[in-house]
Amino acid sequence: MAEPAKKLWRIEISEKLCKGCGICVDFCPTNALKMSGTIAAISDLDACTGCQLCDLRCPDFAIQVFPR
Numbered sequence: 001m002a003e004p005a006k007k008l009w010r011i012e013i014s015e016k017l018c019k020g021c022g023i024c025v026d027f028c029p030t031n032a033l034k035m036s037g038t039i040a041a042i043s044d045l046d047a048c049t050g051c052q053l054c055d056l057r058c059p060d061f062a063i064q065v066f067p068r
């Protein structure tokens, strides 16, 4: 039986800092992020490649990606 996919990245989104601009969602090349109402949210953590584009492009320092 196959092991479940191991998540290699941890994504932290600050509800306090996120302004809901959607830039991180637009830049994410693998659709690992989505908008949830007015804030960014994780859509598929297994899809995250750790490229950190979201982290680099967020104008409000509201999203951070860390290796596990």
Ligand code: SF4
Pocket: 013, 017, 018, 019, 020, 021, 022, 023, 024, 025, 039, 040, 057, 058, 059, 060, 061, 062, 063
């Ligand atoms: S880029 Fe930053 S402020 Fe904009 S939706 Fe993403 S986390 Fe929120």
Ligand code: SF4
Pocket: 011, 027, 028, 029, 030, 031, 032, 033, 047, 048, 049, 050, 051, 052, 053, 054, 055, 065
């Ligand atoms: S690190 Fe890259 S793949 Fe992961 S959520 Fe951010 S933009 Fe998407």
